Amino acid sequence: MASKDCLAGWVCLWEHADYKGRRLQWSAKGTKQLGDWDFRDKASSGCVARIQGGVLAYDARTGLPDPYMALGAGYCYNFSTADYPTGGTFNDKVDYIEM
Numbered sequence: 001m002a003s004k005d006c007l008a009g010w011v012c013l014w015e016h017a018d019y020k021g022r023r024l025q026w027s028a029k030g031t032k033q034l035g036d037w038d039f040r041d042k043a044s045s046g047c048v049a050r051i052q053g054g055v056l057a058y059d060a061r062t063g064l065p066d067p068y069m070a071l072g073a074g075y076c077y078n079f080s081t082a083d084y085p086t087g088g089t090f091n092d093k094v095d096y097i098e099m
Helices: none
Strands: 010-014 023-026 031-033 045-049 055-058 068-071 076-078 096-098
Touching (some): 045 055
Antiparallel strands (some): 010 023, 010 045, 031 096, 055 068
């Protein structure tokens, strides 16, 4: 699998930073709780293969605002190089997405 495997109209998340490993994908709008697919804190890369409508990828925090990363339409992201607001990266931190 690779980033090109995320077909037009879909949002895809992969287990590994090189767009490999287990992949989840969605086309319908809404909030997707990654724990429903045993994928919470496991995403390391993602693609938004849509012309319009980006995605917000959140790290759920108890008693604090949920840090998020904005994923723009038409782009792919390596979460292991994406800055996390309090230091480090977003690798293996995404708990849910809004699309």
